[in-house]
Amino acid sequence: MPLSLTPIMPGFAAEAGGLDLSSPLDSPDIRAIEAAMDEHAVLVFRGQALAPEAQLRFAQNFGKLDLGFKKASKAPNRLAHEALLDISNVDETGQVADRNHRKIVGNLANQLWHSDSSFQNPPARYSMLHAVVLPAAGGETEFADMRAACDALPPAQRQRLRELRAEHYALHSRFLLGDDDYSEAQRQAIPPVVWPLVRRHPGSGRELLFIGAHASRVLELSVAEGRLLLMDLLEHATQPRFVYRHAWRPADLVMWDNRSTLHRGRPFDLAARRELRRTTTLEAASAQ
Ligand code: OGA
Ligand code: MN
Numbered sequence: 001m002p003l004s005l006t007p008i009m010p011g012f013a014a015e016a017g018g019l020d021l022s023s024p025l026d027s028p029d030i031r032a033i034e035a036a037m038d039e040h041a042v043l044v045f046r047g048q049a050l051a052p053e054a055q056l057r058f059a060q061n062f063g064k065l066d067l068g069f070k071k072a073s074k075a076p077n078r079l080a081h082e083a084l085l086d087i088s089n090v091d092e093t094g095q096v097a098d099r100n101h102r103k104i105v106g107n108l109a110n111q112l113w114h115s116d117s118s119f120q121n122p123p124a125r126y127s128m129l130h131a132v133v134l135p136a137a138g139g140e141t142e143f144a145d146m147r148a149a150c151d152a153l154p155p156a157q158r159q160r161l162r163e164l165r166a167e168h169y170a171l172h173s174r175f176l177l178g179d180d181d182y183s184e185a186q187r188q189a190i191p192p193v194v195w196p197l198v199r200r201h202p203g204s205g206r207e208l209l210f211i212g213a214h215a216s217r218v219l220e221l222s223v224a225e226g227r228l229l230l231m232d233l234l235e236h237a238t239q240p241r242f243v244y245r246h247a248w249r250p251a252d253l254v255m256w257d258n259r260s261t262l263h264r265g266r267p268f269d270l271a272a273r274r275e276l277r278r279t280t281t282l283e284a285a286s287a288q
Contacts, residue, residue: 003032005040012145013042013244021045021253022054030061033255037126038203041260042143042244045253050130052081055253055279059083059128063281068120068190079277087129088275099270109173112213113144113238113262119170119214121193122283124258131248133275138268141254142245143261146208149237150198158207164197166215166230173213194219197233201259209237212262237262248276259283 001018008014014036019029036043050058059065065083078086078094089107091097097104117124129141150158169192171182197218199210211233218226245266246254256263258280268274 003029003036005036005043007040008042008044009145009244012040012148012242013044013143014040016043016045019045021048021058022050024057025061034062034203037255037257038201041145041147042246042254042256044246045255046249047251048130048253049251050253052079052084052277055128055130055277056081056083058253059126059279059281062126063284066117066124066280066282068117083279085278085280086275087278088133088273089270090273090275096271096273104270105174105177105179107265109177109179109213110265111267112173112176113234113264114173114212114214115210115258115262116280117282118195118210118212118258119168119172119190119193122285123168123193123195125281125283126255126257127263127278127280128253128255129276129278131250131252131276133273134248134250135268135272135274138266139274140245140247140266141263142243142266143256143263144238145242145244145260146210146237146262147201147204147206147260149239149242150207150209152242153236158198161197161209161233163220164229165194165219166197166211166226167192167194167217167219168212168214169216170214172216176213192216199259201257204260206260208260209233210259211237234262 003016004018006015067083078092089097091101116127170190195210198207200207211230215230217223218229
């Protein structure tokens with residue numbers, strides 16, 4: 001069966017059916033998914049129980065796998081595959097981690113609006129998050145449409161933003177949450193990168209706002225002015241009219257484009273087990 005799409009919001013997010021993601025996809029299916037991502041930016045596949053190997057194989061259809069997060073993490077990866085990111089509150093012994101465990105703060109940083117790996121070059125292209133165990137309440141994931149947010153800006157402001165660039169730094173979101181216990185070597189392990197505030201999506205041709213919790217300052221402005229601008233843009237871009245909230249069910253796989261969207265997790269009871277697994281692919285190398 002070919003890919004079928006049911007839009008969730010006008011022009012943003014769609015439920016995708018018709019494919020079994022656990023078996024190899026042929027190239028028309030892969031191209032159909034890429035075209036759907038260009039249009040909708042978030043795809044929700046329901047009822048896809050995927051073994052780690054199958055999730056990795058699915059991701060590899062869409063580019064090189066992102067391994068950069070290893071450098072930013074203070075906790076060992078519980079999953080036996082280095083390209084499979086453990087988005088869970090479970091410690092290395094398999095128990096729900098204590099709320100003071102070093103892994104939890106990294107997890108909490110996911111509750112700030114962000115674009116995965118925007119702090120490295122190349123940054124992330126697609127992220128694919130697969131739900132395994134979910135808490136009874138909370139723990140949704142929200143997605144905001146950075147293309148619609150960009151389109152909605154007054155033309156003069158949009159023109160001004162086209163001339164500005166932001167620095168993105170891996171530890172900025174950790175510092176925001178008060179987690180600053182890093183050595184000089186850890187601080188320098190992932191040097192910051194610079195991206196224009198407004199980028200053009202290579203697939204859709206649409207302009208988008210490239211912001212989020214890794215953006216630490218605007219090069220052309222003072223630190224204070226730049227941070228205020230970034231906060232203002234984030235407030236604009238995450239208004240409810242631009243946001244899809246995904247309520248997870250076990251065996252969901254949600255795939256998003258990290259250029260066209262920001263995302264964040266929502267709070268849940270940290271004593272309740274929540275286990276998801278993420279694969280991420282990289283953008284084609286860029287000199288931007
Ligand atoms: C991620 C992420 C949010 C969540 O996996 O990249 O930000 O709801 N997750 O777990
Ligand atoms: Mn994320």
